[in-house]
Amino acid sequence: MTAASISASAPQKNALLKVLGPIHVWALGVGIVLVGEYMGWNFSVGKGGAYGSLIACWIIGLLYTCVAMIDSEVTSTVAAAGGQYTQAKHIIGPLMAFNVGLYLVMAYTMLEAADALVVGDLIKTVAGQYGAEVDTKPFVVLTIAILAWLNYRGVFMTLTVNFVITAFAFVAILVLFFSAAGFGGAEPILRHSEMLTELPYGWIGVLAALQFGMWYYLGIEGTCQAAEEVRSPGRSIPLGTMGGMITLLIAATLTWYVCAGLMPWEYLGQAVTPLYDAGRLTGNLQLEVVLFIGTIFAAVASANGCINDASRAWFSMSRDRYMPQWFGAVHPRYRTPYRSILFLVPIAVSFAFTGLLDQVITFSILSGLLGYTFMSFNIVRFRRLWPLGSINRGYVHPFHPIPCILLGLLCAATYFATYLGYGASLLSIMAFYILISVWFVTRRYQYVRRGDQFTMPWPRPKGY
Amino acid sequence: MSKKPYEPPVQSGAGQFFDSLVVLVLVYASLMAPLLFKEAPQAPADAADKPAVTWESLNQTPAMVEQWEKLGVDIKAAEPMITNRFDYSIEPVSLAITVLVIVGYFFFVLRTSEREYREVIRERFGPAKGD
Numbered sequence A: 001m002t003a004a005s006i007s008a009s010a011p012q013k014n015a016l017l018k019v020l021g022p023i024h025v026w027a028l029g030v031g032i033v034l035v036g037e038y039m040g041w042n043f044s045v046g047k048g049g050a051y052g053s054l055i056a057c058w059i060i061g062l063l064y065t066c067v068a069m070i071d072s073e074v075t076s077t078v079a080a081a082g083g084q085y086t087q088a089k090h091i092i093g094p095l096m097a098f099n100v101g102l103y104l105v106m107a108y109t110m111l112e113a114a115d116a117l118v119v120g121d122l123i124k125t126v127a128g129q130y131g132a133e134v135d136t137k138p139f140v141v142l143t144i145a146i147l148a149w150l151n152y153r154g155v156f157m158t159l160t161v162n163f164v165i166t167a168f169a170f171v172a173i174l175v176l177f178f179s180a181a182g183f184g185g186a187e188p189i190l191r192h193s194e195m196l197t198e199l200p201y202g203w204i205g206v207l208a209a210l211q212f213g214m215w216y217y218l219g220i221e222g223t224c225q226a227a228e229e230v231r232s233p234g235r236s237i238p239l240g241t242m243g244g245m246i247t248l249l250i251a252a253t254l255t256w257y258v259c260a261g262l263m264p265w266e267y268l269g270q271a272v273t274p275l276y277d278a279g280r281l282t283g284n285l286q287l288e289v290v291l292f293i294g295t296i297f298a299a300v301a302s303a304n305g306c307i308n309d310a311s312r313a314w315f316s317m318s319r320d321r322y323m324p325q326w327f328g329a330v331h332p333r334y335r336t337p338y339r340s341i342l343f344l345v346p347i348a349v350s351f352a353f354t355g356l357l358d359q360v361i362t363f364s365i366l367s368g369l370l371g372y373t374f375m376s377f378n379i380v381r382f383r384r385l386w387p388l389g390s391i392n393r394g395y396v397h398p399f400h401p402i403p404c405i406l407l408g409l410l411c412a413a414t415y416f417a418t419y420l421g422y423g424a425s426l427l428s429i430m431a432f433y434i435l436i437s438v439w440f441v442t443r444r445y446q447y448v449r450r451g452d453q454f455t456m457p458w459p460r461p462k463g464y
Numbered sequence B: 001m002s003k004k005p006y007e008p009p010v011q012s013g014a015g016q017f018f019d020s021l022v023v024l025v026l027v028y029a030s031l032m033a034p035l036l037f038k039e040a041p042q043a044p045a046d047a048a049d050k051p052a053v054t055w056e057s058l059n060q061t062p063a064m065v066e067q068w069e070k071l072g073v074d075i076k077a078a079e080p081m082i083t084n085r086f087d088y089s090i091e092p093v094s095l096a097i098t099v100l101v102i103v104g105y106f107f108f109v110l111r112t113s114e115r116e117y118r119e120v121i122r123e124r125f126g127p128a129k130g131d
Helices: A003-008 A022-033 A043-077 A084-091 A094-129 A137-153 A156-180 A202-214 A220-229 A233-260 A272-280 A285-319 A340-353 A358-385 A402-446 B013-036 B060-071 B076-081 B092-124
Strands: none
Touching: A022 A156, A022 A220, A022 A233, A022 A285, A043 A084, A043 A202, A043 A220, A043 A233, A043 A285, A043 A358, A043 A402, A084 A094, A084 A285, A084 A358, A084 B013, A094 A137, A094 A272, A094 A340, A094 A358, A094 A402, A094 B092, A137 A285, A137 A340, A156 A233, A156 A272, A202 A402, A220 A233, A220 A285, A220 A358, A220 B076, A233 A272, A233 A285, A272 B060, A285 A340, A285 B092, A358 A402, A402 B013, A402 B092
16 A cells, blocks of 8 residues: 555545553553653652652652543543644644654654663673673664564554553562562561661752653553544543553552662662662562563563554654655555554664663653643643533543643653753753754645644634 | 635655655754763773772661672772762753743744644634634
8 A cells, every 4th residue: 555545545444443442541551651660760769869759759640640631631532543643733733743743753762762772781681690791782673673563463462462561560560569578478678777868969859850750650641642543532541541540650659669678779770670670689589580571571561552652653643744654554454554663663773772771761751741741731722722512522631720730830840850960861852853843844844734634523613 | 715725745755755864864963963972971080099999988888788789789880870970050051041942942833833723724614704
C-alpha cells in the first residue's frame, strides 16, 4: 500500500483495529512507566538526597494525578489514534498539534533508548560479576530490533506480551519489599536509621529533585495513544489510567522505601539499576535473579510500549501530512504503522549508544513536561470551546479548574528543577522544538489540508 | 461568499525523503551534538600530592561502608561519587534567558496555532457570522 493511496482512501481503510480493553490500557500505561521504578527515579536522590526524592515522588504524583484526570476527560472524548496530538489538533491548532506529536515521539523514543541502555548495562554488570567482559551495544540493538519486530507484527500480541511481563515486574517489586522488610518470617535487612541522612542540598535540592521525580510516572499518559484501538474508550481509558496511577504510586513508594534502606544516598543517586542492586544487597541469590529478570522485563515492557506509542504518534502526524506522508502507511497484512516503527529505530539506538542515561532520560522528561504544560491550557480551552453538555464526553473530571492550575504551577516548578543542574539540556531541547516549529510553519504546513484537521462530529467551537 | 478549500501541493518522493532528513539533522544537531561535545570532567591536577582518602573523611558510617563494599565499590571508585556535587547557584542572566526561551516558544506556538486554527474552522464549518 502506498502513501498516496492511503491518503486518498476512506478512513476505515486506513484505520487501526479495535481490540483493546481496560487491562491492555493499564498494561500500556504501567508497562511503559514501571521501568521508572527500576531505574532513573534514583537520580532524584542524587539531586536532593533520599528524603528529597521521596518528597519529589509525592509532589510529582500530584502532577500526574492532574494529568490523568485531565487526559481521561479529553481522551475519552477525542478517541482517536495519536492521543494528545489529535486533541491539540481539534482544540488548539496545527502548530501546537505538530509540537505535541513531537513531544510524544521524542519522550517515548528517548525512553525507549534509556530502556535499551539499561538492558545492555545490566547484562554487562552481571557478566562482570562472573568475570566476563561484554559490550553493551549488541544487547541494545537486539532489544530494540526484537521489540520493533513485535510491534511490526501487531498491536494485540504486543500489548498482551506487555501485560504478562509488566505483571511479573510489578510482582518482583512486591517480593523484594516483603522479603527486605521481613514479612513472612524473613530477617528484616533494611537499615533506614543508618542510611538516611539530612537533606544534602537543603530545600533547593528537594525542588531540584522534581526533575527526576517525574521518572516515577513518566509515560502514564501513553494510555491515550491506543484510544482508536480501544473497544469502549469512555470506560476503558479512565479505568486503565487511574488504575495505572494507583499501581505506580504504590510501586514508587515501595521502591524508595527498600532502596533508601539499603544504599548510601550517594551510591543510590548514581546507580544505573538500583532495584537490581537492592536485590544483590539482600544476599539472597533467588531474589537477585528475580530482580534481574524484573529489571529486564520492566525495561523490555517499557521499550515495547514506547515503540507502540511513538510510532502511532508519528503515524498520525504523517497521515495528516505534518510529516512526510510516506510514513502514514498501514501494513497491508498486520494493520500496523510499520514504516513509522522502522524510522524511529535508529534514533533510539543511537541515543542508547551514548551511554548517558541521565541525559537521555532528561530529554524524555522534558518532552513529557512540555506535553503536560500543553495539557494545562488545553483543558481550559476545551471546556471553553465546548462547554459541558454541548458534546458527548466519555468522562468529566471533577474540581475543574483546580487540576489544571495545579498542573501549570507544578510544570513551572519542574522547569526550574531542570534548570538546576541540567540547564544546558533544557536549552538544547527548547532549541530543537523552536527550530522544528519554524520549519513546520515555513515548509511543512503547505502540505496540510486545512479542513481535514477537524474530524470529530462536534458543533462549531464557541467563539469561532 | 464561501472561499474554495485550500488544495495542498502533492509532495514528491524526493521531497519527502529530504524532509525526513531535515528532521533527523535537527534531532542530531540539537540533541545529540551537545551530548557528544560535552566537556568531560577534569581530573584533579595534583592527585599524587593529595592525602589518602578514608571512608571517615568521606563522612561514611561503618554501616554505609559495609554496603559500599557489598556493592563491590572500593573507596577509590566511591570517592568521586561522594564528592562530585551539583552546583545549585542561580545565575540571574541564564535563568532569565531560560524563562524567556520557554515563554517565547509557547507564545509563538499558541499565536501561530490560533491563526491556523481559524483557517481550519473556516474551512470545516464555513465562514463565521459576520465574515
